Structures are given as C-alpha cells and as structure tokens.
Amino acid sequence: MEEKRKREEGRKRRTLSRRELFPLAGKVAVGAAGLSVVTAGGLALGCGSDDGDDTSAAGGETKAATSASTASEWPWPYETLDADASMPIAYENWFEKFCCYATVSGIVEQLRKSVGEPYVSWPMDSTKWGHGGAVGWGTLCGTLTGAGIVTGLVAGEEGEDILNDVIAWYTTTELPIYQPPEPKAQITSTSRSDSPLCHVSVGKWMKKEGVKFFSDPRKDRCARLSADVSAKTIELLNQWIAGSYTPTAPSQIKKNEVQMPAQDNCTECHGDSVPASPGI
Amino acid sequence: MEEKRKREEGRKRRTLSRRELFPLAGKVAVGAAGLSVVTAGGLALGCGSDDGDDTSAAGGETKAATSASTASEWPWPYETLDADASMPIAYENWFEKFCCYATVSGIVEQLRKSVGEPYVSWPMDSTKWGHGGAVGWGTLCGTLTGAGIVTGLVAGEEGEDILNDVIAWYTTTELPIYQPPEPKAQITSTSRSDSPLCHVSVGKWMKKEGVKFFSDPRKDRCARLSADVSAKTIELLNQWIAGSYTPTAPSQIKKNEVQMPAQDNCTECHGDSVPASPGI
Structure with a gap:
C-alpha cells in the first residue's frame, strides 16, 4: 500500500508543469542571508555558506524552494525526449x-x-x-x-x-x-x-x-x-x-538464492557447483 | 613530452587562487542574451537557451568564463580536505x-x-x-x-x-x-x-x-x-x-595479455586455463 501511495504521489508530481514546480524560475531574489538565485531550470543556488546536507530528502520528492540559500531541486526536471x-x-x-x-x-x-x-x-x-x-x-x-x-x-x-x-x-x-x-x-x-x-x-x-x-x-x-x-x-x-x-x-539482491548482489550468470564464473549460499 | 607539458600546465593551473580562476565569482551580470550568473564557486549559469555542448573541452583545462551564458567551469574547484x-x-x-x-x-x-x-x-x-x-x-x-x-x-x-x-x-x-x-x-x-x-x-x-x-x-x-x-x-x-x-x-587495459578491460584475478572466473587472448 505504501509503495502504491508513493507511486501515485510521484505520478501526481510528475504531471505538474515546470512553472508549477518552479514558480521562481528565472527570477533573482536577494535575501538577507546573501545572494540567492533560482535559475531557469529550477536549480536553486545559494552563494552563502551552507552547513546543511540533503541526506534527509525523501526519494522521489521535490523539495520546496522556500529557502533558496540551501535548497536544491532534485530530481532535475525532465521532458519527453526523442x-x-x-x-x-x-x-x-x-x-x-x-x-x-x-x-x-x-x-x-x-x-x-x-x-x-x-x-x-x-x-x-x-x-x-x-x-x-x-x-x-x-x-x-x-x-x-x-x-x-x-x-x-x-x-x-x-x-x-x-x-x-x-x-x-x-x-x-x-x-x-x-x-x-x-x-x-x-x-x-x-x-x-x-x-x-x-x-x-x-x-x-x-x-x-x-x-x-x-x-x-x-x-x-x-x-x-x-x-x-x-x-x-x-x-x-x-x-x-x-x-x-x-x-x-525484480531486485537482483532478493531474487537469487544467495540473497546478495549478483548477476544471473552464476555458472560462468562458479561452474556447475554454484553454492546455494557463499559458504555460510 | 606532451604528457609532461600537460601535467605542468595542470599543476600551474591548480596553484591559482579561486579568485584568479573565477574573477566574476559572486557577481551577477545581466547581458544582452539574457540573465547570466556566476556563482560563488565559479559555476557559470546561463538562463537562456544553449545550443552548444562541451564535448570539445580538453581534459584538465578550465574554460574561460568569457561567455557566462554558455560556459561551464570544469573541473569543479577543489581545496585540500581532511x-x-x-x-x-x-x-x-x-x-x-x-x-x-x-x-x-x-x-x-x-x-x-x-x-x-x-x-x-x-x-x-x-x-x-x-x-x-x-x-x-x-x-x-x-x-x-x-x-x-x-x-x-x-x-x-x-x-x-x-x-x-x-x-x-x-x-x-x-x-x-x-x-x-x-x-x-x-x-x-x-x-x-x-x-x-x-x-x-x-x-x-x-x-x-x-x-x-x-x-x-x-x-x-x-x-x-x-x-x-x-x-x-x-x-x-x-x-x-x-x-x-x-x-x-598501470592501465588495466594495456597491462594484461588479452589487452582488454579486466581485473587482475583471471583465474577466479576462468580457472587455470586463462586464454592469452579471448579466443581470437
């Protein structure tokens, strides 16, 4: 259910126009903390120092560009290509x-x-x-x-x-x-x-x-x-x-018997005697 | 000799200060072609369209930021880290x-x-x-x-x-x-x-x-x-x-007998009968 909800949220987000996603696009805002710029593509750049990191970003969600001095739009915008x-x-x-x-x-x-x-x-x-x-x-x-x-x-x-x-x-x-x-x-x-x-x-x-x-x-x-x-x-x-x-x-890690990162061509390296688990 | 000259040029470039490398850093310039920004780190951003690409960039050389609407500083600046x-x-x-x-x-x-x-x-x-x-x-x-x-x-x-x-x-x-x-x-x-x-x-x-x-x-x-x-x-x-x-x-491609991309552990996959060349 959680997976389904995430997918639906992702789909909804992806149907937003670039203008809806990046309302500040192309505009320059000079804030108290220093020069901050949001470019045409929605990439927010802060020219001041940044002590933060983005490790807490949830996968697939675009951060709001409310704090242009620290925010970074990710994933980057995509449009249908040939x-x-x-x-x-x-x-x-x-x-x-x-x-x-x-x-x-x-x-x-x-x-x-x-x-x-x-x-x-x-x-x-x-x-x-x-x-x-x-x-x-x-x-x-x-x-x-x-x-x-x-x-x-x-x-x-x-x-x-x-x-x-x-x-x-x-x-x-x-x-x-x-x-x-x-x-x-x-x-x-x-x-x-x-x-x-x-x-x-x-x-x-x-x-x-x-x-x-x-x-x-x-x-x-x-x-x-x-x-x-x-x-x-x-x-x-x-x-x-x-x-x-x-x-x-399917996931490569979960699909094979040894439950570890692997290809699908075990015997090419291991011969016919592939262990069900790597000796464990 | 060419390799040595490149290394010397690279070393010379790397000893330049960030200010020498990025004289426009932190300044905003609005040009005729549209809004162009060079950020604190020296990344030049053009907000107009760009039909160019950077495939002609020579490795290890930093492009002059004379045309901020198209230039992209690469490699990115580095300072000694802990x-x-x-x-x-x-x-x-x-x-x-x-x-x-x-x-x-x-x-x-x-x-x-x-x-x-x-x-x-x-x-x-x-x-x-x-x-x-x-x-x-x-x-x-x-x-x-x-x-x-x-x-x-x-x-x-x-x-x-x-x-x-x-x-x-x-x-x-x-x-x-x-x-x-x-x-x-x-x-x-x-x-x-x-x-x-x-x-x-x-x-x-x-x-x-x-x-x-x-x-x-x-x-x-x-x-x-x-x-x-x-x-x-x-x-x-x-x-x-x-x-x-x-x-x-040394280069992995040139060092081994088969002259192709490879690791150094041939026998782990190939056994003792590693071919000098892959059947060619």
Missing part, C-alpha cells in the same frame, strides 16, 4: 570520450536544449571515467554507468527501477541494434552478454566477431551500444514521466 | 543511502562547506543508485562508483589516474580499516577482495565473517569501507591539488 534522436548523438560522441560519456550525452544534450538548466551547467565530461567498465577495470559497462548517472539525476530513487530494467534488458538483448547511417567501421555480429560487465559483454562480442579490443570494429560496436542504451533509457524515462512506467525486472 | 574527517561522515551516511552516496558524501559534504557552489546545489542523492554494485547487480563496488563520480567532477580527466589508483588500492588492501568510535555492529574480519566487484568483495568478507548479506555486521562492514574509500580518495586528491601526485597503477 529516443531515436539520441542515437546518432551517442554514437558520434563515443569517439570523443567513450561509452559512459556518450550514453549520457545522448540524453543530456537533448535536455540542455529542451529544459536548459541545470543540465547546461552540469559537466557531462565528468562522466568519462566510466569507460572500459571504470577506467578499464572491466566492471559495469560504461553505458550502464551513464544510464545510472542520468536516471539518478532525472528520476531520483524511482530511477533505480528504471536503471534495473535497463540493465536487465542489456543483459538479455542481442546488441548492438543501432545502425549508423555512416558507420566508421563495418561490423557483422551481435551478441547477448548475459552480464552487465564490460569484460564479459565486450569479450563475448569480440570472440564472435573475431576482432581484438584495439580494433575499429570493436570501437564501432561500443559506440553503437552507447546509442542503444541512450535510446532504451529515454524510452523508459518517457514512460515514467507520462505515468505509464511499470518496473519489470 | 581525510580523517570524511570517515565518520561516510560511515553514518551509509545508513541513509548506502555505499555510493556515503562515499560521495564524505568528500562533498566537506566541499560544500569549504568551497560552496557548485557542490551545494549538486544533488549528492542522485548517486544512490550505485549501491550493491549498481542497484544490486554486484558489479563495481558502489564506493568506487562514488569515487569515480567525485574524481570526475573534481579532477577532470586527471581524475582517471586517481580513480585507477583508488581501485588498485581497494583490490589489494585488507578492508575495512576504519574503526567507528560508536559502531552500529561489531565485526571481526578484514578481507582482501582482489576485485573491484561488489559481489566478489562483499562475498569474500561474508564468507570469512560467517554472516549473511542482510545482517548488521555486513552492513557495518560496507559502511566502514565507504569511510575507507572516501578517505583514500581525499588522500590522493590532496596530493593532486598540491602538485605532488604521481599515478602508480
């Missing part, structure tokens, strides 16, 4: 700063135009580190790190369901799907990763395609995959903002 | 929004006080999704996702070396180290993960401690580990801002 339009943006931007940045840019470059602040000032470049599963460690595919960063900013804690669904889709789908009109390299294979790990995902594709990591076809595969994840994330965010999104994938 | 002070912040905040948020908060709560904007307005809460290796998928430990997000904002592309070193340290160190003065649960074990993966890292510790994932000792271990990663990240960022940081760990 999933198809994100794909060439992400594809091209992969060749600038790789997968995580590319996926973020496919979404945020559009939000900079349609929403404006705070997206204009937020440095997309700061997400580049996600490439190669975190600066080359082969962990979470950078496209999914990018999806996590954006859904966290845009949809708050409700974004966790969206990210969970994007990851589940990623692991079970033959990728890449996107066909760039002017590809920088030709590729012939698609592969199903059964894992959100860069190492596993790109490794399976490389094996199928018969190419090395430092090859043009591999780069093109990852650029196309960035386009795919940008578009999928937008597809779910659009459903969410419209109030029609229903989470699909 | 690594020890971050530990209780991160530890306590784990119990609010888990590992990724906790690690971020240990650093950013201090920056909100010492630097101010843009940290005050940036929603730390948006990072919660990193828990459990990305909403429970067991991939990159959320503490390291948090370190990635912060180093990306604070140190730009130079932050990648710092993150790489933090991950290398994480995988080779007996953790947790932090001893909270008033722990919420008693734990007895430390463990070396040999992996940045949540599933592997927490799984090894759970096995050694003999506890389940949904147990108070496991929660305390992850809270303490968040404190450790916050402090380690600050230690390296402090070296970096002082100009004394030298990257230690």
Whole structure:
C-alpha cells in the first residue's frame, strides 16, 4: 500500500508543469542571508555558506524552494525526449570520450536544449571515467554507468527501477541494434552478454566477431551500444514521466538464492557447483 | 613530452587562487542574451537557451568564463580536505543511502562547506543508485562508483589516474580499516577482495565473517569501507591539488595479455586455463 501511495504521489508530481514546480524560475531574489538565485531550470543556488546536507530528502520528492540559500531541486526536471534522436548523438560522441560519456550525452544534450538548466551547467565530461567498465577495470559497462548517472539525476530513487530494467534488458538483448547511417567501421555480429560487465559483454562480442579490443570494429560496436542504451533509457524515462512506467525486472539482491548482489550468470564464473549460499 | 607539458600546465593551473580562476565569482551580470550568473564557486549559469555542448573541452583545462551564458567551469574547484574527517561522515551516511552516496558524501559534504557552489546545489542523492554494485547487480563496488563520480567532477580527466589508483588500492588492501568510535555492529574480519566487484568483495568478507548479506555486521562492514574509500580518495586528491601526485597503477587495459578491460584475478572466473587472448 505504501509503495502504491508513493507511486501515485510521484505520478501526481510528475504531471505538474515546470512553472508549477518552479514558480521562481528565472527570477533573482536577494535575501538577507546573501545572494540567492533560482535559475531557469529550477536549480536553486545559494552563494552563502551552507552547513546543511540533503541526506534527509525523501526519494522521489521535490523539495520546496522556500529557502533558496540551501535548497536544491532534485530530481532535475525532465521532458519527453526523442529516443531515436539520441542515437546518432551517442554514437558520434563515443569517439570523443567513450561509452559512459556518450550514453549520457545522448540524453543530456537533448535536455540542455529542451529544459536548459541545470543540465547546461552540469559537466557531462565528468562522466568519462566510466569507460572500459571504470577506467578499464572491466566492471559495469560504461553505458550502464551513464544510464545510472542520468536516471539518478532525472528520476531520483524511482530511477533505480528504471536503471534495473535497463540493465536487465542489456543483459538479455542481442546488441548492438543501432545502425549508423555512416558507420566508421563495418561490423557483422551481435551478441547477448548475459552480464552487465564490460569484460564479459565486450569479450563475448569480440570472440564472435573475431576482432581484438584495439580494433575499429570493436570501437564501432561500443559506440553503437552507447546509442542503444541512450535510446532504451529515454524510452523508459518517457514512460515514467507520462505515468505509464511499470518496473519489470525484480531486485537482483532478493531474487537469487544467495540473497546478495549478483548477476544471473552464476555458472560462468562458479561452474556447475554454484553454492546455494557463499559458504555460510 | 606532451604528457609532461600537460601535467605542468595542470599543476600551474591548480596553484591559482579561486579568485584568479573565477574573477566574476559572486557577481551577477545581466547581458544582452539574457540573465547570466556566476556563482560563488565559479559555476557559470546561463538562463537562456544553449545550443552548444562541451564535448570539445580538453581534459584538465578550465574554460574561460568569457561567455557566462554558455560556459561551464570544469573541473569543479577543489581545496585540500581532511581525510580523517570524511570517515565518520561516510560511515553514518551509509545508513541513509548506502555505499555510493556515503562515499560521495564524505568528500562533498566537506566541499560544500569549504568551497560552496557548485557542490551545494549538486544533488549528492542522485548517486544512490550505485549501491550493491549498481542497484544490486554486484558489479563495481558502489564506493568506487562514488569515487569515480567525485574524481570526475573534481579532477577532470586527471581524475582517471586517481580513480585507477583508488581501485588498485581497494583490490589489494585488507578492508575495512576504519574503526567507528560508536559502531552500529561489531565485526571481526578484514578481507582482501582482489576485485573491484561488489559481489566478489562483499562475498569474500561474508564468507570469512560467517554472516549473511542482510545482517548488521555486513552492513557495518560496507559502511566502514565507504569511510575507507572516501578517505583514500581525499588522500590522493590532496596530493593532486598540491602538485605532488604521481599515478602508480598501470592501465588495466594495456597491462594484461588479452589487452582488454579486466581485473587482475583471471583465474577466479576462468580457472587455470586463462586464454592469452579471448579466443581470437
């Protein structure tokens, strides 16, 4: 019941117009405590010092901007985007700063135009580190790190369901799907990763395609995959903002027998003798 | 030589005072193109529309704020922090929004006080999704996702070396180290993960401690580990801002025989028959 009530509150909030949510948008107020500004996108900035924190914020709820010197609007405003339009943006931007940045840019470059602040000032470049599963460690595919960063900013804690669904889709789908009109390299294979790990995902594709990591076809595969994840994330965010999104994938922690954070491909690492619990 | 020149330029830039870097800080300028604001922290905000993007930004270089309607200062300003002070912040905040948020908060709560904007307005809460290796998928430990997000904002592309070193340290160190003065649960074990993966890292510790994932000792271990990663990240960022940081760990992609994103624990998943290249 509590979950249902939260969802209904979230839906109600999301149907408010930006003007209703951010009545001070575009106006500058100089208060006794110092200069305070609410920007066009509703981001409240205080130029004085702030000893507070926002750890008490309830997930999915937007704070009232009654105290502009301390308030920060979160989640950030979102408007329905064109999933198809994100794909060439992400594809091209992969060749600038790789997968995580590319996926973020496919979404945020559009939000900079349609929403404006705070997206204009937020440095997309700061997400580049996600490439190669975190600066080359082969962990979470950078496209999914990018999806996590954006859904966290845009949809708050409700974004966790969206990210969970994007990851589940990623692991079970033959990728890449996107066909760039002017590809920088030709590729012939698609592969199903059964894992959100860069190492596993790109490794399976490389094996199928018969190419090395430092090859043009591999780069093109990852650029196309960035386009795919940008578009999928937008597809779910659009459903969410419209109030029609229903989470699909169950929690990874609670679904498996060992009741801990895990993928769905136990035997790939553990062999056939997967313990019901990790030796406990 | 190019690398050396870049480092020298970076060091020179980092020794500039905030006033030199952000001469307009705290002033409001209303230009012909619309309202433009440069906040105390140097974040330039444009309230008009912006068709540009920042993909052409060179890593580690700060853009001149000559056009406040489009410019975005990146990397964000950093001042030397107290690594020890971050530990209780991160530890306590784990119990609010888990590992990724906790690690971020240990650093950013201090920056909100010492630097101010843009940290005050940036929603730390948006990072919660990193828990459990990305909403429970067991991939990159959320503490390291948090370190990635912060180093990306604070140190730009130079932050990648710092993150790489933090991950290398994480995988080779007996953790947790932090001893909270008033722990919420008693734990007895430390463990070396040999992996940045949540599933592997927490799984090894759970096995050694003999506890389940949904147990108070496991929660305390992850809270303490968040404190450790916050402090380690600050230690390296402090070296970096002082100009004394030298990257230690080599690139994961280039160091191993298969030349692809990977950890250093091949045999844990592949057994003893690790292929020199993935079947290519």
